[in-house]
Amino acid sequence: MELDLQNPLTCYNEDLQYDVVTSLFSNESDHMPCLLSFESSDLRLSIRRRALSLISHAKLSYDLDPFLVYLSVNYVDRFLSKQEILEKRPWIAHILVLAGLSLAAKMTNSDLSISLSHLQREEGFEFDAHSVHRMETILLAALQWRMRSITPFSFLQYFLSLFKIEDSSLAQCLKHRASDIIFSVQHEFKLLEYKPSIIAASALLCSIQDLAPLTFSSSKAAISSCDYVNKVTTI
Missing domain, CATH: 1.10.472.10 (Cyclin-like)
Structure with missing residues (x-):
């Protein structure tokens, strides 16, 4: 069961x-994310702030389920604490948010396809389905497929x-x-x-x-x- x-x-x-x-x-x-990873990298902190801002905007704009949002933030935090990021690229936070929300939607049996499409247009970043799926795969690997987060x-x-x-x-x-x-x-x-x-x-x-x-x-x-x-x- x-x-x-x-x-x-x-x-x-x-x-x-x-x-x-x-x-x-x-x-x-x-x-849980590893807090020490964030303390040693200002870049990851910057990406986290931007990612959480985008997720908050999506939650308010599209009335997203609070638990779905909580899961997506958990995924983002755990990913950033495990994944080394060497270059500052403005699109990283955006595609990470799309992948995190998409995976959280799958785990909660929600349909976010329209909301995620609108979010991309509003923010001026549009990724094709293949790119988002590839980011999902990277995120899954970093989190070792532990997506049913204990919260x-x-x-x-x-x-x-x-x-x-x-x-x-x-x-x-x-x-x-x-x-x-x-x-x-x-x-x-x-x-x-x-x-x-x-x-x-x-x-x-x-x-x-x-x-x-x-x-x-x-x-x-x-x-x-x-x-x-x-x-x-x-x-």
């Missing part, structure tokens, strides 16, 4: 859920289950609020050094602080006592 990494704990088989949670925590580092969203339901919230409507509100927080901070470069699980836990604690402050202490204690959470990391 193929699991939805945005909501991987939707099944009711307790043993399977345990295996999925263990796998998520064990493998999340494989889906903070993969951990929200698990951490919520630790809170023992009986009010299902409150739990849903907390999850939505945490999701909004995660989407809003994705562009922050500093966050690239934190594991997806830590970002998820922090976003949920922020949502608890906003929506159910009286339960903040117990919620933080529940996350801190979790065997999977790195106790050295401050939440």
Whole structure:
């Protein structure tokens, strides 16, 4: 059975859920960019800024699904942290964005063909289908075909289950609020050094602080006592 990494704990088989949670925590580092690569290359930082600007423009202009956008940024960050770029070429960010969005669309079963065509015309860069496909292949190779990215969203339901919230409507509100927080901070470069699980836990604690402050202490204690959470990391 193929699991939805945005909501991987939707099944009711307790043993399977345990295996999925263990796998998520064990493998999340494989889906993170290497921060040191960016620190040693101003060129890659410049490309990242331009690429994320283009993706943000596409999201607002064509009302793209937020999770699709999140995946594409994850692909861009991981690619730039692994791929050495020696020459400053203005079109690199554009074709990287097209490939990242295209692959994210395939992973979420979305159709972006018209939106990507419009985006190219607006930005004054047009690549033929062969060039975009070739960039997709390069991106896939750099990411070792790990396209079903483990993101903070993969951990929200698990951490919520630790809170023992009986009010299902409150739990849903907390999850939505945490999701909004995660989407809003994705562009922050500093966050690239934190594991997806830590970002998820922090976003949920922020949502608890906003929506159910009286339960903040117990919620933080529940996350801190979790065997999977790195106790050295401050939440």
